[in-house]
Amino acid sequence: MIKKSLAPLALGGFGIGMTEFVMMGILPDIATGLNISIPQAGYLISAYAVGVVVGAPTLVSMLGHRPPRGVLVWFMLMFAAFNALSAFAPNFHTMMLFRFLAGLPHGAFFGVGAVVATRLADKGKEAAALASMFSGLTIANVVGVPAGTWLGHHMSWRLVFLIVAAIGLAAALMTQKVIPYFEGKPRAGLAQDLRIFRNPKLWLALGITSIGTGGLFAWLSYIAPLLTEVTHFHADMIPLIMTVVGVGMTAGVQFGGKLADRVHPLRAIQILLASMIVLLLLNAVLASSQAAMVMLAFGVGANALALGPSIQMLLIEHSREAEMLGSSLGQSGFNIGNALGAFLGGIPLILGFSYASPQWVAAGLAGAGLVLALAMQAHARRSVRALA
Template identity: 40%
Template sequence: MPLALFALAVAAFGIGTTEFVIMGLLPDVANDLHITIPRAGLLITGYALGVVFGAPILAVATANMPRKATLLGMTVMFILGNVLCALAPDYLSLMAARVITALCHGAFFGIGSVVAAGLVAPNKRAQAISMMFTGLTLANVLGVPLGTALGQFAGWRSTFWAVAVIGLVALLAQIIWLPRVIPMEKGNLAREFRVLRKGNVLLSLGMSVMASTSLFSVFTYIAPILQGVTGIAPHGVTLMLLLFGVGLTGGSMLGGRLADTRLLPSLVAMALAVVLTMAAFSQTSHLLIPAAITLVLWGVFAFALCPMLQLLIIDQAHEAPNLGSTLNQSAFNLGNAIGAWLGGVVVASGANLADLPWTGAICGVLTLVTALFFIYRQRQQALRTDGITR
């Protein structure tokens, strides 16, 4: 089973790389396609919206398809999307190729999480999900810096060719290592969407949106903070981001272990830790070593929430785990877009960059409050059920 999870992690690495590497290649893309930087930036927005709106539809459309065939199909779509990006003759073609790749992103992570959780013993489900998400965190540590360097050296199109090769490796790994038959429940369209009427499902998705908003309201502007407040040279920012990536990877594994033992208490603890870390960063960002330590801790706590929230939505949307899990990816990307916008509004208002982490802290408080309300709601439901039983 670890080899099957490794196959999913390789695909996650490629998908994570293709999502974020465009940020480092925007000037190259803009110059080559003769467009402005802001217009090139819409390639990021288009990708996020492709995940938010398209992925749940694709998840429902494939609800009754065999799981292995579905994942292989998503991977083929991923490869095709990156090849089309590499060949795109103009801006609109590149945007369409990015959206095609985005559809694969959300559906693959959503369905892949359900498959990963089903490949292991019940008490190892969150660890299996976190192992898959380790590929996503490693994409930020290795894939994005290397992909950006390759694109700057050999042209931005070379990066998408390289990611397509990663997709081929992931496709072969899944063909070889994923079980031929993966147990699944037959999907029902009405049942799939009926799950959205459940309060606990909506609360779970809300936590994902707010946790992601907290992260990206600050992380989107981390380079200006490190250069303008901490006083780090541009080349030093890469090293700091590498430290942050190490924290992300460790946090994903930690979150998996904690979620398999005490999911909800661990979720509250990590949400609180994010709030405290963000508040601390408003002070530690002025000094190199404290800022570096805070970045590592922030990465640990922020990404420990990912496997926890993914497992939570799978549990709460058990009648439609594929749709629920995919919607969680949509929620994360929606938070990505909201966070980047919110941080931009704060910066444009004239606020000091050193105070921007307070925005992340406030969003983190909303995550924490929602988690506490979720626990309260569950306890009330348990009391009512117990009363009816008696």
């Protein structure tokens, strides 16, 4: 059960998750509607991701000193406006611009929302509160994305963006009504905020996010051809299996919140990345088994999203001087992981290897994230010894 004061954050996360992931399902419809090729339409996904990476630190640096409730309302109004404009885009170049602009408030909303969620949380339940916020994103993969894909196929892809815009508007209104007022932190200046990047632990946390979560995206980017060409599922089964992934994500984010409240976030990340490596390797080894792949779809989805609360807690912990800026970097890192995983996972396919080969790349990325997490722990131990 989501705490009432956290419900607007979950609703905003639902809209964000829907607009980001429904693109994969309605890409052919958009390509037809704008009279472009599917590879060209794929650039619209990249434009949104670039918007997230750029917008997260930029908008938070500009507005992070203001009262958080008002900032969240403005982010959702921006999100609603640019998704509504996407619905009316007359051509490819205009659509590219609107998708970039729609991505700008994505990471900023989660960054500010994460700090607000920890302030609203009961003592010792901060990570669980973060999980509640991220549950909106995961539920979007179970409900919003399949529904949006169906609407895009059978009615109009433009209608999907209008629905997303309506969700964003509802989240803005709900935020204004439900989330309590907090004073903003006095602004020390952009130069002062940027000093958080002098902290090597923050860079390690960003590396864990960008590289470790790349394993999820190397797996997710090529899961459809893996299931049809290697596991021999009929194409009509793919949406159902993706729903299984979404259910796994929903369960995983709740588990991840509880885990991060029981052990230190860095320790939780190490446990989850280690188990992610095992699950991704099993995807490669058991790719011919339909039963195994359905179970692994749930398991990888759950494991991947369980990382979310711990990563946000870690970023906030190592950016206390500008915690909203630091927190917003999580979504930038996830989207870098998205691009990195898709690119590196595609290399073995270009070289002529099977559709199971990206799973080895995915496991390698998760392994690199684990190495960074262990390095971060070693750095912390050296710092403690230096102070002793």
